[in-house]
Amino acid sequence: MTEEVEQKRPTLEGEAALRLWRQGPDAWNSWIDQHPGWNISFEGVDFSTERDPYGNLSFADYHFGDGNVNFSNATFGKGDVRFFGAIFSGDNVDFSGTNFGDGNVIFYDTAFGHANMYFAGATFGTGNVYFSDAKFGNGDLYFYGTNFGDGDLYFYDTTFGKGEINFSQTQISNLHFSPETTGTSHIKAEGLSIKGRAIFNLPPSAARLKSFNLHSASFDGPLTLRGNLSIIPDLRGTRYSHQVDLSDLKVKLPRISPTLGWPPKLSLVAEDPQDGARLRRLKEIAETNKDHQAALRFSADENRAKRWIETSWFGSVLDMAFSAFSNYGQSILRPSFWLGVIFALSMYAYKAKQIPKLATDGWADWVQAALLSASNSLPFLPQSRELRTGALQALYDTTDPSSFIDALMITQGVLSFIFLFLIGLGLRNRFRL
Missing domain, CATH: 2.160.20 (Pectate Lyase C-like)
Incomplete structure (x- = not known):
């Protein structure tokens, strides 16, 4: 009017x-x-x-x-x-x-x-x-x-x-x-x-x-x-x-596509740069009132809000991985799935690199590859060292195989440790008193 x-x-x-x-x-x-x-x-x-x-x-x-x-x-x-x-x-x-x-x-x-x-x-x-x-x-x-x-x-x-x-x-x-x-x-x-x-x-x-x-x-x-x-x-x-x-x-959390720049931002960016501080306050209130699940949700979104804005580029890449593989410690299923994937891929690689003259027509070789993969995924078990030695002997006729197998075992061990840690973190957050 x-x-x-x-x-x-x-x-x-x-x-x-x-x-x-x-x-x-x-x-x-x-x-x-x-x-x-x-x-x-x-x-x-x-x-x-x-x-x-x-x-x-x-x-x-x-x-x-x-x-x-x-x-x-x-x-x-x-x-x-x-x-x-x-x-x-x-x-x-x-x-x-x-x-x-x-x-x-x-x-x-x-x-x-x-x-x-x-x-x-x-x-x-x-x-x-x-x-x-x-x-x-x-x-x-x-x-x-x-x-x-x-x-x-x-x-x-x-x-x-x-x-x-x-x-x-x-x-x-x-x-x-x-x-x-x-x-x-x-x-x-x-x-x-x-x-x-x-x-x-x-x-x-x-x-x-x-x-x-x-x-x-x-x-x-x-x-x-x-x-x-x-x-x-x-x-x-x-x-x-x-x-x-x-x-x-x-x-x-409202997020938008990142602007072009170098180094490139590899995921969405928080629309409002103040959202990180707002989520930090929500997390603080939830923690003060012993509401652990709400605090976890707000903490996860706080990390997403800080990504590419408050967090360095390398830190943001690690944050993306933490989010993808465990939802910031809120998921048990995700790291368990990836631990299983690492186990299966390693088992296949160990079997593929078996010395041909030692191969059999039955499932015995796959069992040995599975035992070698399991011993590397779960090295803290008392039987792991003995199982590893027996599997190496059955597959490669030695306990000191090629450099490729050594590198594969080290890589599997490191990745398995990471996913076991994420599983433990998820269990802690799920059953926290």
Whole structure:
């Protein structure tokens, strides 16, 4: 909407708006149907004397048309404020600086359309604030500097569009953020302060998030983060005094194709150079809370994020190998498979280099090749030396075969040691207490 068009919109405000509101939702909605493009302004209005005999203040089922709606710096006094079932269809809804007083504030099942919602600097009292089942479109939602008092803030089964959600510098007693869907691209909560429990239970649609920023937030109660994200949430600088549960948080490191250069980068590169530090913080939190499996996941992605950026070229190549052959010590199957491959290839090579005159028509030669390969793969077993000597004698008629066989045995021994180490590392990480 252009500024010129906005200036042409008439505004229902002040005492005229109050008189129409007092007549109830039917009269109000009828007027809106006839004047859908008008702006509505209750800016600075004191509603504390407008409550019903039960102490409630209701905007339930009110339709606010296609214009902007302004409740900035209004005062609602003590008691519940109800907006459930209300419909906003304009571009902006402004509750900046509003004082909601002591009582529940209910935006249950409210439709906000594609409006930008502003709660910056608003103050809530001792009641709870409900945005459960509310429907937000593609507008932004700003709670910057909002004080939610001593009540809880609920976002159960809320629907969000593509707009930004901003909780930066906001103070909340307890937060329950469990939306049904979210198409939002950014959740900002820098400097967020939560006195009690905080739950971020993100739906599958949160995979579309481009950033989730909790930098410098403080949590004085338990914090739970759940969801499958395609980005790395930023918890750097956070302060917490209770357990942080990241066991159900799965993240995917965004990576892109490398640019041309020398020496060449042999794999994908982290899209954001800061992701390594973000993952390091997630790993630190998981380790502090004794969540070893989550710490392993974050540590693996941290190494991937540092590859080619913080890690040297040779170190990055070794990191690629560590990832490919054992998933950073998280897999037992991968190194076991490669140990078997080394065993089989070595056995075939030993048999292929057997002295022809010693070859037989049966399986005895293959058995000897298998014993020689096994003795090199498992040299720490007490029988390995005796088995190796017997196999060499049977295959080559000597215990000192050719230089090729010596080199092959050394290579097999080194590779087997590496894969045995990776198997042991995987077992340790799997059964760590």
